[in-house]
Amino acid sequence: MIGAVLRYLAYLPANLAFVFLAFLLSPLLAAVSLLAGPRLPSILQWFATLDADLDGGISQRVKGYKPALTGWALWWQRTCWICRNPAHGWQSELLGMPAAGSIIVRQVISEAPKNQWYVMETAKGVRFFCFNRDQPLFGGFYLKVWLGWVNKSYDRRNHHYAFQIGPKRA
Secondary structure: OHHHHHHHHHHHHHHHHHHHHHHHHHHHHHHHHHHHOOOOOHHHHHHOOOOOOOOHHHHOOOOOOOOOOOHHHHHHHHHHHHHHOOOHHHHHHOOOEEOOOOEEEEEEEEEOOEEEEEEEEOOOOOEEEEEEEEEEOOOOEEEEEEEEEOOOOOOOOEEOEEEEEEEEEO
């Protein structure tokens, strides 16, 4: 398990750089999407999610994401989607752990507060982890903490690297 933590910490600077770059490039990437369609072309898709296009907020019924937008409104919505899910492609393809043959070695889940801990293992025996917690704050707000590699594979190929700490509304 120490190896998984060290690997996670070693990947952290690259992850932070990719996420920062996704935030920085999000207006330009959203502009490209207005010409290319809701899925970014080629390697640019690594700045967005692999399991959804830039209109994913609509199909996932995320509050505030509206169908049939055009022009500046569509550009803004796609910019926001990239910022909401920055660099998931990089986190999966470059920093992720292979999903094929992976197993859950240990799982601990509690509800109050919501807390999840997973230890997983790749088909080659490499261990990795996932820690997810929603820490209640005040007024219906939570501090969402997600560290390690996501316990399910969104793209069905890799468990993507996760580093998320921020507010969440209930």
